Amino acid sequence: MTKPPPRSAAERKEHVLELLESEEDAWVATASPQAEVTQIPLSFAWTGTVLILSTPAESPTGRNLAGSAAVRIALGATRDVVLIEGRVRAYGAARVPAELADLFAAKIHWDPREETGREYAFFEVEPVKVQSWREENELKGRTLMREGQWLV
Numbered sequence: 001m002t003k004p005p006p007r008s009a010a011e012r013k014e015h016v017l018e019l020l021e022s023e024e025d026a027w028v029a030t031a032s033p034q035a036e037v038t039q040i041p042l043s044f045a046w047t048g049t050v051l052i053l054s055t056p057a058e059s060p061t062g063r064n065l066a067g068s069a070a071v072r073i074a075l076g077a078t079r080d081v082v083l084i085e086g087r088v089r090a091y092g093a094a095r096v097p098a099e100l101a102d103l104f105a106a107k108i109h110w111d112p113r114e115e116t117g118r119e120y121a122f123f124e125v126e127p128v129k130v131q132s133w134r135e136e137n138e139l140k141g142r143t144l145m146r147e148g149q150w151l152v
Contacts, residue, residue: 003135009152012132013144016082019075020046024108027074028053030064038064044073045107050124051084052104054112057092057121065123066090073125082132086125096122 007015029039038060045052051073055062065071065088075082091097093113101122105111112120130145132138144151 003137006137006141007134009141009144012138012142013150013152016075016130016132016144019082020051023075026051028061029072029074030061030068032060032064033067036060043104043108043110044125045104047100047103050126051086052100053123053125054101054104054120055123057119062121066121071123071125080134082130084125084127085129086127089124089126091122091124093120093122100124 024043025041026044027039028042029037031037040055040061042053042055042061053065055065057063057066069087071086071088073084073086075084091100093101096113101111101113104122105113112122126148127145128148129143130150131142132144133142
């Protein structure tokens with residue numbers, strides 16, 4: 001099987017932004033203060049600058065996100081990887097800015113603020129590092145964002 005030629009950094013960035021706009025779910029990896037790692041799929045909405053996530057506040061992932069400033073998010077398949085490391089800002093359902101929660105609800109067709117019996121928290125994730133690659137021939141130059149700044 002012939003591998004396609006490597007994409008340029010600009011093509012990879014465009015692909016990342018397309019995925020952030022079109023996808024609804026991502027793998028979200030967090031860790032507790034005791035270094036207990038959790039990785040689960042969560043729905044997200046993209047504002048153009050940050051990802052918005054929501055999960056029960058008392059779930060392991062909710063506690064980890066609320067207690068840490070860092071998260072790793074994966075989009076795509078194993079042969080079309082997008083890894084995002086980000087800084088987290090946590091909001092309780094009563095304190096989340098309406099524009100963020102409204103965007104999430106519109107994209108996912110579900111509003112966690114309307115849930116009863118469980119309190120959902122919202123999390124704003126600002127990307128600080130973004131990597132993208134498909135095959136080994138794209139490993140070089142896979143970092144597209146560093147310290148919150150696009151390199152392309």
